[in-house]
Amino acid sequence: MKIFKKFAQIITFTIISLWVLLPVFLITVSTFSSKQEVYKWPKNLLPKDFSLESIKFFFSSYGTISSFKNSLIVAFITLILVLFISIPSAYAFSRYYFKGRESLKIFILMTRMLPIPLLAVPLTSFYITLSLYDNLLGVALIHTAMALPFSIIILSGIFIRISKEYEEAAIVFGASKLKAFLKILLPLSLPGIAAMLIFTFITSWNEVFAASILTVENRTLSAHILNLLDASPLYFKYAGGFFLSVPAIIFIFFIRNYLMKMWGGF
């Protein structure tokens, strides 16, 4: 019985892993194959003739490098903004009982109810009048607005689980409220913050719609690629897919390591 259970486990995990990894693997293989190889059918599981042609083409095409840079800048600004806004607000939600707390929580989630395509024209007009149009800060602001609701909810959930008594003990020994927060609560909740950062990074890195309508010249990578995807040659698509997913995967691995260390893995 035990063997059977183990066997079932192995099969399930193999299927799930293949489900996730196979597309990434195929994209990677095609990215490093020659242009002709990409069109061949059936596909080879290993690159037959290794080639950097597609990657060269991808990076030498107009706007790719600058949009790659823009994506990193926007994601970075978004991370900073989300960090500075969500930590205090999550703290307030988890530690204080103030009037309208519950409705405010729902209100925060409601901001995600409106689909961005519906807002496209008014939002862009508004951005033009604010001179935020075609501006990386403008894109970061909208990404912050998109990531904040879930970030606040994730974080306040984490803060609630950490007993208030630790902070109170620190205060008894003479720490200020801020010091108690910085020295006690913050280190204990780091894994949660890491998880929130992953979420925020992915939100910003993958967001396409707002980034493409709110910018003209200063595109992010996802907006840049989406724009071209429709009618681009196959090898460009593979290279684009590769460079859209790889930074996100690296970021997750980097942060995940941290997450595991703090929580001891599972």
Next chain:
Amino acid sequence: MGNLLFLFLLFGLNKLYFISTQLVPIEEAEWFRKNVLSEFEKRNKIKVIFLGANYGEFQDRINAEYKAKKGKISLAGGLSSDFESIGEAFIDLKNFLSNLKKKKINFLPFALKYNKYKGKTIYIPWLQGTYIFVANKKALEYLPPGVNIDSLTYNDLLLWVKGIWEKTGERKFGLPAGPRGLIHRFLHGYLYPSFTEAQIIKFDSEDAIEMWNYVKNLWKYTNPGSARWEKMDTPLLSEEVWIAWDHISRIKSAIIERPDDFVIFSSPMGKKGRGIIVVLSGLAVPETAPSKDYAFSLIEFLVKPEIQREILKGTGFLPVVENISFEGLEKGIKKIAEGVKKQNSGKNLIVSFIPGGLGNKQGEFTKIYRDVFKEIVIKNKNPMDILPFYKKKIIKLFKEKGASLPPPDNEIK
């Protein structure tokens, strides 16, 4: 050094933002920037930022800038139908157009037929595209005996693909019937006119029923991958299919990559004639354009015969002005240009336009043809049960929008 100085000069110069739903594919856009726009930049000492956009983004952006009464975009390039629903956002180009005519720029007559919006001339014709049939040379030996590839009838086409299936066991004919494929254009602009002489008004006629039964038959020998293909260049290159139909821009990379392996043949004929679609795109100047004068000079530059020939050479888009020679073009492109010319000068031509004036209901028009295709061909229903219902829908659509019927329907009494 010269280049550096040039870059330095450009750096301090004005920028002109040019948004376009045409020449979006990366290789075309790249080529356009390097070979056409850079020439204009040098002559006029201005930097042109050429931005590809899909139709939704194009419309949203023009609209948003118009509503904010302030914009960045100085020039907009799009299909005739891209401009119609946002016609109020563009300036009247009537005087500019007559100036161009005085400067001996002669547009093809059909190109000036559809550029009006509430009395305004909203765009200047820019590029022309169409759809072509392409065959791998391997398919030629299976042609029905005694048939000339350029004077095929739709029946010959059926016999041809059926023959291939019988001899090789493979379905080597393909259509772009995937979710974003253009099969609806094949239906309303190729088959309908060829079988019924109209796109819309003979929607449920006896000829139409005959046509749909024909499509059912053809579908039997059509590669099942067609249901997911969005463009036919890839299946042609991978040789999943030997014979395919698609828009030039979606099929041309196959011909350019392997010009010796493929032939372009004229659209087959139905009993009423040879139906084909001509697609027209144009250039418009938004009301909020910050550098209108430069936009005018760029339009004038882009419609010059020598530049139109350059664009054909580099991208395969056909000119909208008269008197252009095809000599000295790249093999694949020359093949396409000659193929289209041959098709356009063929006998019994029925030219269709994609209907304009439907604005935001444009999608509904194409959806009707796709839905009927799904019902009759995929679900194998009887055309007589399906067509009358959809005919009412399509007529209602044109009435609601007050749109006039496109050619060839408007010429049928």
